[in-house]
Amino acid sequence: MNNTANFQVDVIIPTKTKYLHLIGSIGEHIAKDLEDFSGDREALAYHLNLVLTEATTNAIKHANSEDPKDTVRVNIDIHEKELVIRVYDHGQGFDLETVPDPEFNQLKENGMGLFFIRTLMDSVIYKNLEGCNMLEIKKLLV
Numbered sequence: 001m002n003n004t005a006n007f008q009v010d011v012i013i014p015t016k017t018k019y020l021h022l023i024g025s026i027g028e029h030i031a032k033d034l035e036d037f038s039g040d041r042e043a044l045a046y047h048l049n050l051v052l053t054e055a056t057t058n059a060i061k062h063a064n065s066e067d068p069k070d071t072v073r074v075n076i077d078i079h080e081k082e083l084v085i086r087v088y089d090h091g092q093g094f095d096l097e098t099v100p101d102p103e104f105n106q107l108k109e110n111g112m113g114l115f116f117i118r119t120l121m122d123s124v125i126y127k128n129l130e131g132c133n134m135l136e137i138k139k140l141l142v
Contacts, residue, residue, distance in 0.1 A: 007078040013056075015063040015070045015089075023056045023074055024049035030076060030083075037141050047120045048139075052076075052085060054113030055135055059089035078141070085137040093126075093133045 009026060013019040027048030032041050052074065059072040073088040118124050123138040 009076040010073070011075075012071050012073045015060045015072055017057065017060055020053050020056055020060075024053040026074075026076065027052040027085075030078070034078075034141065036081075039142070044139075048083075048085075051117050051120055051137060054116055055085065055087045055137065058113050059087050059091065059133075059135070062091040063089045081141045083139045083141055085135075085139075087135045087137075088129075088132045090132050093128045 007030075009030070011023065011026065013023070028045040031037075031045035031048050034041065034044075037044065056072060056074060063070050063072060067090075070090055073086075075084075075086040075088070077084045077086070114124075117137060121137045121139050123136075125136045127134050127136070
C-alpha cells in the first residue's frame, strides 16, 4: 500500500464488543502494509490496534445500547503522509476537554483509553455532529 495515495477503509459494526478484534486487526494490517512509511511498522501496528480498539470500545460502551440496531462506524483514511481515524456513534456524547488523564497511583480502567489515544496519536478531536458523535484521531506518517 503506498501511503502517498489515497486509501480508505469504512467499517460499520453493531454495538457489540465481539467485533473489537476485527477493528484492531484492520489497523495492524494497514500499518504493516504502508510502503513509504520509514518508521517502526511493528510499533505503529501495535499503536493502531490499541487506539482503534480503545476508541471503538468507548463508542460501544457509550452508544445507545438499548437499541439492538445501533451501530458504530469506523473510518480509516490515509492521504499523503497522514492517517485519519474517525469513529462515529449515536451515544450521548461528551466533552473531550473535560476528561482528565488518569491518576497512575490509582490505577483504574476508566479513562485509560483516551489517555492512550492522546499519547500515541498526533491529534484528537471530538465533535457532536447532527445525529451522531465523531472522534477524529490523526497520526502523521513520517
